[in-house]
Amino acid sequence: MQDYIRTLRMLNSTGTSYLDNISYMYYLYDSLGRLTLQGEYTGKNPSSSPTVLVQSYYDGYGFVGGTGLPTGQFTKDTSGYGRGSLTGSAVTVFGSSTKIYKAFYYDIKGRMTKSVQNNLLSGYDITSTVYTFSDKPSGVTHTHTASGKTTRTEVYTYTYDHADRISKVQHSLGSTSITLYDATYDNFGRLLTKQYHGTSINKLTYAYNLRSWLTGISGTCFTQNVYYNTGVGTAKYNGNISSMTWKSGNESTVRGYKFTYDGLSRLMNATYGETAGINTNTNRFSENVTAYDKNGNIKTLQRYGQTAASSYGLIDNLTYTLNGNQLTRVDDAVTASAYNGGFEFKDGVKQANEYVYDANGNLTKDLNKGISDITYNVLNLPTGVTFASGGFIQYGYTADGIKRRMMYKEADGSGNLVPTVYCCNVVYENGVAKLLLTEEGYVTLSDKKYHYYLQDHQGNNRVVLSSSGAVEEANHYYPFGGVFASSGNVQPYKYNGKEYDGKKGLNLYDYGARMYDAALGRFTTVDPSAENYFNTSLYAYCGNNPINRIDLDGLLLARILIYKVL
Structure with missing residues (x-):
């Protein structure tokens, strides 16, 4: 339910389950039409129990x-340069009295030069930016503090070529300074090479066709070839990828898929094979959708995988039972399991209503995973996941939809909570600063060593490299995102670069606005931007074309032509 005032600005919208207890989001604007208050109230009377969530x-x-x-860190700027711009906000942390306060400062040209915000560890994150004459950042300094923790300052320095394109990015953390990457471009302005950590060992070269569609990535530790109307697959002239091959990490094996689609460009068959011809060891890791319903929901899915030390076969033969767009049951017709706990669908129960939803379309039970309850906040983001085994996971979001904290408890009776706290790009685990996320990977803060992602055409993290070029992790993905083979598991960011949460068998990718289940090829909640994609299911992933599209944040799918433009 949504109401609009005559100027078409949103006035209020139904948030939590209106069948149980009507809850509304309200939005208030100033005389210039700028959003100043965003909050929640219960019942028809806005003044009865209003809660301010975001104040701007x-x-x-x-x-x-x-x-x-x-x-303290928040100061008053009397220059007047902030006139006409957002200068601050106060954002509530759901389930807490804590607020995240932010202040934004500008120069005479209206460019943001500084931002300050507090964090959940009683510290601050302060970011300052210096610009070039063409209004591009030449330097960005981020200082992170937390109560009782080491103050960390990182600096990005950007160098541009004659065409004002990034040619070098340098990064310093404390007294350590390195070249994060160097970049060169071809005569058409397309990214040609990218060299990490100042060494040719970590260099990738990109190739394109006449339409500037990416056709190849080549490097010492990762190569990929993408074919549209060429290659061994059935030629496609509409932009769909007909086949692709890749080689990751220290492997000598060339792996690949041939793809077929239906008339709506939805993926039907992804036939796996090895060697450049994709004709050796075929079907070892194939993934096939054998039917969709008229709403674009997957009805049946087959997945192949490793079943023993040297055996491969069908590990999933899934039939989906749906009520409208909502999944209610999944049956697996095969009993073979993936070898050594590998990726597959776990058919935990066989009964009606294995999946249950609230009135907003959010998944609240997944009995196949042993999940007895999932609760949500007013933004339809999860606040807690309870497992029948006794363990649970808690999430802490701010009212602007940013995940700030995650805690999980094992079902061992200890009652101990293990927290993960996100302070901008600094990640704490159990009270210890573990990772500093960078533009191209991360720094392990225990030893201040740099690690780099080598990504494919979709931004999937295929290889994690050390600064010296050593392979620390290599991942191979099914088309819908499951990892069918890997070496090493040193960090959680995998498919599409999204954080994978495998704690207690949750096995979901966090896309920001929604969680994604790669075993089913479905999101767990309704698309918040559903009005933009009325021709497909509200739970479908990437319009059922996970080869040519990505979902940026659970809100917007994008077609892949060139993955990353600098």
């Missing part, structure tokens, strides 16, 4: 020192 400030800094915002 414009033009000046009178809010500093008031409305609960602490002084």
Whole structure:
């Protein structure tokens, strides 16, 4: 349910389950039409129990020192450069009295030069930016503090070529300074080479066709060839990929898939094979959708995998039972399991209503995974996952939809909670700063060593390299995102570069706005941007074309032509 005022700005919208207890989101605007308050109330009377979730400030800094915002790192700027711009906000952490306060500062040209925000560890994250004459950042400094923890300062320095394209990115952390990557371009302005950590060992070269579609990535530790109207697959002239091959890590094996689609460009068959001809060891890791319903929901799916030390075969033969677009049951017709705990669908129960949803279309039970309850906040983001075994996972989001904290408890009776806290790009695990995420990978903070992602055409993290070029992790993916083979498991960011949560068998990718189940090829909640994709299921992943498209954040799918433009 959504109401609009005459100027077509949203006034309120139904948030939590309106069948149980009507809850509304309200939005208030200033005289210039700028959103100033966003909140929640229950019942038809907005003044009965309003809760402010997001408060936004414009033009000046009178809010500093008031409305609960602490002084110290937050200062008042009297230059007047913030006039007409967002200068601050106060964002509620769901399930807590804590707020994340932010202040934004600008120069005479209206460019943001500094941002300050507090974090959940009683510290601050301060980012300052210096610009070139063409308004591109030449330097970005980020300082992170946390109570009782080491202060960390990182600096990005950007160098541009004659065409104002990034040619070098340098990164320093404390006294350590390195070249994150160097980039060159071809005569058409397309990314030609990318060299990590200043060494040719970590170099990738990109190739394109006449339409500037990516056709190849080549390097010492990762190569990929993408075919549209050429290669061993059935030629496609509409932009769909007909086949692809790749080689990852230290392997000598060339792996590949041949793809077929239906008339709506939905993936039907992904036939696996090895060697450049994709004709050796065929079907070892094939993934086939044998039927869709008229709403674009997968009805049947077959998946092949490793069944023993040297055997391969069908590991999933799934039949989906649906009520409208909602999945209610999945039956697996094969009893073979993936070898050594490998990726597959786990058919935990056989009964009606294995999957249950609330009135907003959010998945609340998944009995096949042993999940007895999932709760959500007003943004339809999960707040807790309870397992029948007794363990649970808790999530802490701010009202702007950013995940700030995750805690899980094992079912061992200890009651101990293991927290993960996200402070901008610094990730803490169990109170210890573990990772500093960079533009091209991450730094392990225990030893300050740099690690780099080698990505395919979709941004899937295929290989993790050390700064010296050693392969630390290599992943091979099914078309819908499951990892069918890997060496090493040193970090959680995998398919599409999204964080994979395998704790307690949850086995979901966090896309930001929604969680994705690669074993089923479906999201667990309704698309928040469903009005833009009315011709397909609200739970479908990438319009059922996971080869040629990616979902950026659970809200927007994008077609792949060139994966990354600098």
